[in-house]
Amino acid sequence: MEKNRKIIVFILVVALSFLLPSFVKNYYWLGIFNLILMYSILCLSLNLIFGFTNLLSVGHAAFYGIGAYTTAILLTRYHFPFLPSLLLSGLIALFIGFLLSITTSRVRGDYFTVITIVFGEIFRLIMQNWVKFSGGAVGIVGLPAPQLFSWRIISEKDFYFLGLVLFWFTYLTLSLLVKSKFGRAFIAIREDELAASTMGINVVMYKILSFSIGCFYAGLAGSYYAVYNTAIAPSSFTLDESCLMIIMVVLGGIGNLTATISGVIVMLVATEVFRPLYHYRLLLIGLIMVIVLVRYPYGILGIFNKIASMRKKYSYRKV
Amino acid sequence: MTLLKAEEIDKKFGGIHAVSHLNVSVNKGEIVGMIGPNGSGKTTFLNILSGIYRSDSGRVEFKNEDITKLPLHRIIEKGIARTFQNLRIFRNISVLENALIGRHHLIKNSLLNVYFNPSLAGRREKSAYLKAMEILGLVNLAKEKNELARNLPYGKQRLLEIARALMAEPDLLLLDEPTAGMNPTEAVALCEFLKKLKERGFALFVIEHNMKAIMSISDKIIVLNVGAKLKEGIPREIQRDKQVQEIYLGKEE
Numbered sequence A: 001m002e003k004n005r006k007i008i009v010f011i012l013v014v015a016l017s018f019l020l021p022s023f024v025k026n027y028y029w030l031g032i033f034n035l036i037l038m039y040s041i042l043c044l045s046l047n048l049i050f051g052f053t054n055l056l057s058v059g060h061a062a063f064y065g066i067g068a069y070t071t072a073i074l075l076t077r078y079h080f081p082f083l084p085s086l087l088l089s090g091l092i093a094l095f096i097g098f099l100l101s102i103t104t105s106r107v108r109g110d111y112f113t114v115i116t117i118v119f120g121e122i123f124r125l126i127m128q129n130w131v132k133f134s135g136g137a138v139g140i141v142g143l144p145a146p147q148l149f150s151w152r153i154i155s156e157k158d159f160y161f162l163g164l165v166l167f168w169f170t171y172l173t174l175s176l177l178v179k180s181k182f183g184r185a186f187i188a189i190r191e192d193e194l195a196a197s198t199m200g201i202n203v204v205m206y207k208i209l210s211f212s213i214g215c216f217y218a219g220l221a222g223s224y225y226a227v228y229n230t231a232i233a234p235s236s237f238t239l240d241e242s243c244l245m246i247i248m249v250v251l252g253g254i255g256n257l258t259a260t261i262s263g264v265i266v267m268l269v270a271t272e273v274f275r276p277l278y279h280y281r282l283l284l285i286g287l288i289m290v291i292v293l294v295r296y297p298y299g300i301l302g303i304f305n306k307i308a309s310m311r312k313k314y315s316y317r318k319v
Numbered sequence B: 001m002t003l004l005k006a007e008e009i010d011k012k013f014g015g016i017h018a019v020s021h022l023n024v025s026v027n028k029g030e031i032v033g034m035i036g037p038n039g040s041g042k043t044t045f046l047n048i049l050s051g052i053y054r055s056d057s058g059r060v061e062f063k064n065e066d067i068t069k070l071p072l073h074r075i076i077e078k079g080i081a082r083t084f085q086n087l088r089i090f091r092n093i094s095v096l097e098n099a100l101i102g103r104h105h106l107i108k109n110s111l112l113n114v115y116f117n118p119s120l121a122g123r124r125e126k127s128a129y130l131k132a133m134e135i136l137g138l139v140n141l142a143k144e145k146n147e148l149a150r151n152l153p154y155g156k157q158r159l160l161e162i163a164r165a166l167m168a169e170p171d172l173l174l175l176d177e178p179t180a181g182m183n184p185t186e187a188v189a190l191c192e193f194l195k196k197l198k199e200r201g202f203a204l205f206v207i208e209h210n211m212k213a214i215m216s217i218s219d220k221i222i223v224l225n226v227g228a229k230l231k232e233g234i235p236r237e238i239q240r241d242k243q244v245q246e247i248y249l250g251k252e253e
Helices: A002-023 A029-054 A060-078 A083-106 A107-127 A156-177 A181-191 A195-198 A203-229 A239-252 A257-273 A280-295 A299-318 B044-051 B072-076 B095-100 B109-117 B118-138 B154-166 B184-199 B211-217 B235-240 B242-249
Strands: B001-012 B015-027 B031-035 B059-063 B079-083 B170-178 B203-207 B218-225 B228-233
Touching: A002 A156, A029 A060, A029 A181, A029 A203, A029 A239, A029 A257, A060 A083, A060 A107, A060 A203, A060 A239, A083 A107, A083 A203, A107 A299, A156 A181, A156 A203, A156 A257, A156 B109, A181 A195, A181 A203, A181 B095, A195 A203, A195 B072, A203 B228, A239 A257, A239 A280, A239 A299, A239 B095, A257 A280, A257 A299, A257 B001, A257 B184, A280 A299, A299 B228, B001 B044, B015 B031, B015 B044, B015 B203, B031 B044, B031 B059, B031 B184, B031 B211, B044 B079, B079 B154, B095 B118, B095 B154, B095 B211, B118 B154, B154 B170, B154 B184, B184 B203, B184 B211, B211 B235, B218 B235, B218 B242, B228 B235, B228 B242, B235 B242
Parallel strands: B031 B203, B031 B218, B079 B170, B170 B203
Antiparallel strands: B001 B015, B001 B059, B218 B228
């Protein structure tokens, strides 16, 4: 009964998300939706790494950048079709994530974080200075409009659908993952590494797995960003960007996929709504975040849980 | 039949000889108790058996197989599960999920199964769920299956940790002070439960400070003092033993 209701709600939400552009014709808002989709992919994958496995990676923007550069280089220099470039972007990000996590998964929490910060900066500096390969600070411009079979993706609306497909792919595959024994192993590592390994979980292997899978989706998001923006530069893949993703994950709710999306929406919409305030908007957003997190340490998820438990109380009283 | 055989186990931490030349064996379906003053090396020994520490010398044999050098996460596959003295349940997830993690190595799903054969993966998850409900029923936690583990009262958290270990279907259960922090009624109930486990064919190795509890359940008791075995025997012998009384109560002047 409960399960059926959930499935119906889910199908409705998916259908609604595909119908959205028929109601919203405004290109400005469609552009914001595209950003929401892209950041959702990034933050869902970061939540797998950070929220489920407790690996605080502050280098997620680097893997996002690796995906973006892969697609940009393949499309402009080698005239690859879009679909294989998209897949390769994910796979190369996964592979580099795998190499990085092999070397870091034995390192304790805070040291791991420092290494990911350094990795992100190294990536950005290489892209900025290896002019021949990456175009230096200017980056790579003039990416062609991507084509999927006979579908030429060119308008804001086309990109919305592309982003939506990638988003639902990410959401569904990650949901399956975290509900399986793999997801439980990640959570066990987050909760107590020693107890996890006495229960038969190979902690090092699962940390590598979680980190690499997360990087795969970041690569996909990077590829999407590259074709959407038609130009990329190292200034898009900074430490600030990694921090923004962490903020969104924390604001949404650590270790919960659906809540992550609400964190992304709140952050991006707040940025737009407060745009007339110029630099003061960062101050205001910071203030809102502090208030929310002091009141609800589990982020927006915490607010939902509170409402749910209040409703439960109310229904008890009725009985 | 001998299930576990630890021979000449030796462990030093710097200058401290935590465990010295210890020989212990546990038979199938037997409860072996280990007592000793604080710092006598009981937990160190348990950590060696469960793979957390490596012994400096000696060997651990389980079902005639050498497991001395096995990595920590592979011990449970061989059939040894344990609980901790200072409770290490997964606090922020539900009781049911805690139990399911105990079954990690028995759920044979691979990543490919999860994505490309969801019906098989689902069947395996379902059977793990049924097993979890059976074991949670055994420790009277079935009703609280959706409760967060941290919200359970202390005694029930202890039971949950045992349930999690049982989910791995071990042959030998290592318990580090299972009655610690329990009130007398809870402790008696736990002892009854441990006896029930023995009847079901589990072998238990129990470290305990609660003398009444350990005397009532053990088939054999080992007394440890400063890392070495002082006495080994049935509870009645141990209770009457002069030397054992001395290390616990001090010498008569």
